[in-house]
Amino acid sequence: MILSIHLILQEVFGYDAFRGPQQAIIEHVVAGGDALVLMPTGGGKSLCYQIPAIAREQAGQGITVVISPLIALMHDQVGALHEAGIKAEFLNSTLSGEQATQVERRLLRGDITLLYAAPERVTTPRFLAQLDSLYERGKLSLFAIDEAHCVSQWGHDFRPEYRALTVLHERYGSVPRIALTATADALTRADIVERLQLQDARLFISSFDRPNISYTIVEKRDATQQLLRFITSEHMGDAGIVYCQSRKRVEDIANLLCDEGIAALPYHAGLEAKVRQANQDQFLRSEGIVMVATIAFGMGIDKPDVRFVAHLDMPKNIEGYYQETGRAGRDGQAAQAWMCYGLQDVVNQRRMIDESPAGEEFKQGLRGKLDALLGLAEATDCRRVRLLHYFDEESKACGNCDNCLHPPAVWDGTDAARKLLSTIYRVQQMGGSYGAVHIMDILRGKSTEKVTQRGHETLSTFGIGADLSEVQLRGVLRQLIAIGAVAVDAQAFNTLQLTDASRAVLRGEVPVQLRASVSSPAERKAKRSSAVHAGSVGKTPIALDAAAQTRYTALKAWRGEVAKEHNLPAYVIFHDATLAAIAERAPLSLDDLQGISGIGAKKLEAYGEEVLRVMVSV
Structure with missing residues (x-):
């Protein structure tokens, strides 16, 4: 008996109704149409190809091949499909030669509904020959390309092997394709369409809003202590993810949390594969584990009860930030996205872009994306409005982010910016280049040994910023670096340099508006709305007696x-x-x-x- 998509939803997956655009997507794909689907993490993307796979297989149209870059995701999704009674398998490096051969035999017999494989395997001559055999017999039903943003150079997780997937359209033109991602701005979407030859595909864009996630961004002071206060005061005993930029930082933070009685595990590419897998399995299968990781961790992680995602270092762009924070609260329950950022984060990210071997046009795109993220971090209005606007979605103030709950004061930093730039100019005129601390010492009138040895107390700008705090000046400098009015020379000990864009600021043509520095919401008793109370291991999704x-x-x-x-x-x-x-x-x-x-x-x-x-x- 061939079941309708509604019966598959109910009988196989146990759900009464589709969510958002799921039904329209599924109907389109079941009918043989191509689709590009943008749907937030936790929005139900997998059903958009799993139900068509079942429906088309029951109609005698054959096997669905799911291209996924992640072994962990393959294992969990195949396991979940087995639990639901669906014939699903994967082909990846965890299988022995004999096991892989058995799966391939079932594939060629048409005894599988969904087969999961990585892009590297899908494009091998051996696998393509097997697809050829299925195609010739009319038993190749659908290609589902998950994490489709990986094909784009503008995406936050570009993977060159995805580029080779154009072979699917070129070789099997009559087989429908559905490409799915949780994160793609207009530039990335256009790149996905071009690279995967989806010009005729129907575009489905869900709301990017995750209303159950509360966003908090704080200025970095003592980041490890700020993180510790955040977890112990609001998320003790909860599952969470902490992102750090370096492997050493990951190890240090994981050890610190363990010393403080928080169950934490490290994850980064430098660990042995067995250790990474064991740590990931423990995170997925246990409650209340905090995973401290580089961005090598997370894509495809389906754990629904992650109550917080914290960033100890600023990501490269809003897409990466959105993708990573979206791993919190997949179950729809209250969750938090917390980020700590500072001047050095901006300097590091800007330096990595400037030192990249990429072309100037590409670098300019990356700088624009970094500026957008810094704009989100420095914003004084609703974080959610800013975040959704980046993805071309308009919204209203959420009442559930730090800026809505604790509106920050704002000050005009234009005059301070001009003083900073003037100081950089004057020390350069004296034949030297210096880092941020020294420039701020001169401006604030601090007669340090370094200042007096170099005669910088004689500069006309010495002490003219005595009324400005170091925190305020760092905020000004972040903005100047972000807009390109100050460059950081990594080859000369991170010294500050003027640029062509400095002139407009010095002339007062470019205003610099800044949020007044306030204490972190995690460092004071936060007044939170009822929608954001942190979860705990024993917290239930609904109120129970x-x-x-x-x-x-x-x-x-x-x-x-x-x-x-x-x-x-x-x-x-x-x-x-x-x-x-x-x-x-x-x-x-x-x-x-x-x-x-x-x-x-x-x-x-x-x-x-x-x-x-x-x-x-x-």
């Missing part, structure tokens, strides 16, 4: 045992929201379990009796 809470706890313990037995993350068995709904309903029969979101026919058959046993035992 005492008896239901007892049932929920018992269900979580049972789920943990099943997940361990199946070697899967617990959420693949049932999401927390499903367990909470079961606990609230207190079912006494299999009929009572029907209709609960997340319980499809296969899961009802596999776990229904066990769930009832747990209900009776508490």
